[in-house]
Amino acid sequence: xxxxxxxxxxxxxxxxxxxxxxxxxxxxxxxxxxxxxxxxxxxxxxxxxxxxxxxxxxxxxxxxxxxxxxxxxxxxxxxxxxxxxxxxxxxxxxxxxxxxxxxxxxxxxxxxxxxxxxxxxxxxxxxxxxxxxxxxxxxxxxxxxxxxxxxxxxxxxxxxxxxxxxxxxxxxxxxxxxxxxxxxxxxxxxxxxxxxxxxxxxxxxxxxxxxxxxxxxxxxxxxxxxxxxxxxxxxxxxxxxxxxxxxxxxxxxxxxxxxxxxxxxxxxxxxxxxxxxxxxxxxxxxxxxxxxxxxxxxxxxxxxxxxxxxxxxxxxxxxxxxxxxxxxxxxxxxxxxxxxxxxxxxxxxxxxxxxxxxxxxxxxxxxxxxxxxxxxxxxxxxxxxxxxxxxxxxxxxxxxxxxxxxxxxxxxxxxxxxxxxxxxxx
Numbered sequence: 131x132x133x134x135x136x137x138x139x140x141x142x143x144x145x146x147x148x149x150x151x152x153x154x155x156x157x158x159x160x161x162x163x164x165x166x167x168x169x170x171x172x173x174x175x176x177x178x179x180x181x182x183x184x185x186x187x188x189x190x191x192x193x194x195x196x197x198x199x200x201x202x203x204x205x206x207x208x209x210x211x212x213x214x215x216x217x218x219x220x221x222x223x224x225x226x227x228x229x230x231x232x233x234x235x236x237x238x239x240x241x242x243x244x245x246x247x248x249x250x251x252x253x254x255x256x257x258x259x260x261x262x263x264x265x266x267x268x269x270x271x272x273x274x275x276x277x278x279x280x281x282x283x284x285x286x287x288x289x290x291x292x293x294x295x296x297x298x299x300x301x302x303x304x305x306x307x308x309x310x311x312x313x314x315x316x317x318x319x320x321x322x323x324x325x326x327x328x329x330x331x332x333x334x335x336x337x338x339x340x341x342x343x344x345x346x347x348x349x350x351x352x353x354x355x356x357x358x359x360x361x362x363x364x365x366x367x368x369x370x371x372x373x374x375x376x377x378x379x380x381x382x383x384x385x386x387x388x389x390x391x392x393x394x395x396x397x398x399x400x401x402x403x404x405x406x407x408x409x410x411x412x413x414x415x416x417x418x419x420x421x422x423x424x425x426x427x428x429x430x431x432x433x434x435x436x437x438x439x440x441x442x443x444x445x446x447x448x449x450x451x452x453x454x455x456x457x458x459x460x461x462x463x464x465x466x467x468x469x470x471x472x473x474x475x476x477x478x479x480x481x482x483x484x485x486x487x488x489x490x491x492x493x494x495x496x497x498x499x500x501x502x503x504x505x506x507x508x509x510x511x512x513x514x515x516x517x518x519x520x521x522x523x524x525x526x527x528x529x530x531x532x533x534x535x536x537x538x539x540x541x542x543x544x545x546x547x548x549x550x551x552x553x554x555x556x
Contacts, residue, residue, distance in 0.1 A: 200268035
């Protein structure tokens with residue numbers, strides 16, 4: 131689903147609402163103007179009927195209807211005005227923002243019979259006489275929709291004010307998100323400013339309280355690890371020095387292995403702490419996979435690497451990785467294979483993966499979750515703490531790769547599958 135910002139969504143909604151409301155006001159204003167024009171035309175018709183009844187005070191009667199007799203030139207109105215309404219005998223014309231009622235000249239009557247003509251000596255009948263020209267009427271009432279426009283203006287102002295308030299709150303929410311992101315990128319705790327007492331202010335306050343607790347826990351963990359590492363490194367170093375001065379040749383190698391194991395565990399604990407706290411920043415560059423593998427074998431500190439067999443390669447894959455960190459992951463996989471197999475370890479580099487295979491027992495199902503450290507049911511001096519696969523999986527996942535495991539025909543296959551965008555072939 132496409133990501134849509136709340137600010138964008140609310141802005142679009144308010145814009146559409148504002149447009150729809152204003153369109154509705156325009157339509158309503160046009161409808162009211164049309165109704166007023168029709169009502170004015172009816173007043174003109176009523177005024178003409180009253181004039182035909184020969185009222186004693188025609189001007190007073192017309193003023194009551196909001197109409198007066200105009201002295202404007204009729205031909206100018208007909209030629210330059212805008213005809214709005216009409217009936218068979220009259221037109222209502224708009225000219226210079228005023229309404230006029232112009233009567234049409236009635237059609238001439240049919241010619242009278244010969245015996246009724248004026249030259250016959252008989253007077254024409256009354257209805258045959260020429261009728262007087264109807265007067266030109268002008269509307270004096272102003273057609274105004276100021277109430278409607280005032281209502282529209284108030285509605286627009288209220289909508290804009292409401293949108294401004296909502297937008298201000300949403301922008302504060304965006305600022306809160308930026309402050310939270312900044313806190314996640316910095317190692318030092320900085321409280322977010324709380325500038326209101328609404329829900330956003332309460333969220334900022336609760337976030338400050340929660341982040342302060344997390345910061346204190348993080349500092350306590352870091353202090354604990356630094357102290358315990360410092361306190362343990364000193365006796366380990368002393369123990370290694372004393373073990374070299376022992377006269378008992380049989381016990382000397384055993385003590386040296388114990389202290390080396392303790393030193394290795396301390397190094398793994400440091401890596402676990404950095405990976406779990408997300409403090410290990412990748413410095414990825416392109417390297418040949420075979421070079422990374424060679425460095426991983428150097429990290430094993432083995433005097434003899436004959437047990438590690440690397441399959442011949444026709445091509446040299448290039449991977450974008452952190453050299454030291456990724457070599458540590460491969461080293462842990464090799465070390466795990468060497469410890470749990472008495473036979474050789476096969477390493478096969480393909481165009482999209484690297485596999486480490488060794489003969490050994492199948493790993494129990496409860497220990498296949500490599501994303502958890504210390505996932506063994508019982509820990510022993512010979513079996514280790516299970517941190518090697520955890521650290522390797524964490525490093526591989528941090529690079530965006532995937533660690534896979536299969537047990538086929540008595541062999542344990544650990545494979546690192548590369549992402550397509552991080553792999554090249556040279």
